[in-house]
Amino acid sequence: MSEVIASPAGSVPAGPGVIRLADVRDTPLSVDEVFGAVGSPAAGGTALFVGTVRDADHARAVRNLSYSAHPTAGRELRAVMEKVAADLPVLALAAVHRVGDLEIGDLAVVVAASSPHRAEAFEACRRLIDDLKALVPIWKHQTFADGGDEWVGAC
Template sequence: MARTPIDHPGEQAAEEPIRLLAIRDTPLSLDEVFRAVGDDAAGGTALFVGTVRDHDGGADVDALAYSSHPTAEAELRRVAEKVVADFPVRALAAVHRVGDLAIGDIAVVVAVSCPHRAEAFAACRKLIDDLKHEVPIWKHQTFSDGQEEWVGAC
């Protein structure tokens, strides 16, 4: 009798897939996040890295700072749990930086591993999109013309 793909435990979500969630005021490590989502049953791992760019809305950015609400880590966990509920996640990690960042600095890293690549891509995209829209982290930009702007949840 042929096995259907869902018969194998590796095709299912892991029992404890949330491996790393943090909001930090120190530089972020791609290696740390990638290691956190390593799983022998995962056939696909998707990783997104958000960096500080030198422009926004047609204006040059000179400085950028992120700040977060005290509930941000709890909201990050809620977002991660929603992704885990919607996809067969083997492992998930998300870290966001707060404080003053320079152009080119890493602001956020998220990664998801799943049994297959399509699931990993979809889950990773859902994770970063929901983090940006639902986790109370704000961006304060200073432009080269002296103007400033606060951007909602990032």
């Protein structure tokens, strides 16, 4: 279920920002890929967020988890990114989210934003991950060590 949107290397961003990578995939994620996607000689700041599978939630030990996504998740991710790019002075945005079965320590989501200044890069990165979690139809099913499980409405 991969929907990759990438700009050619060396392209000049048009408008308020550019989406360099938007992907929902069932393969391991790469911090280097996301970081590289937002690179720009005009960037004075790049902010990166990496979400990993933790070993506990709600004071319960987590054994593993699985993410599933609606078929429109890639389009919804792009729409979230377009809104961030329209609202904030970014040079580039990138986001990838993993689906399928993940183990403790695996990367679940990686997002990045670059901007001429660090404050805007931090703001765009924070907004991107928060809006992704709130609006993109990706759901988490976690299994606990005590045998229980839980569905979380949005990742």
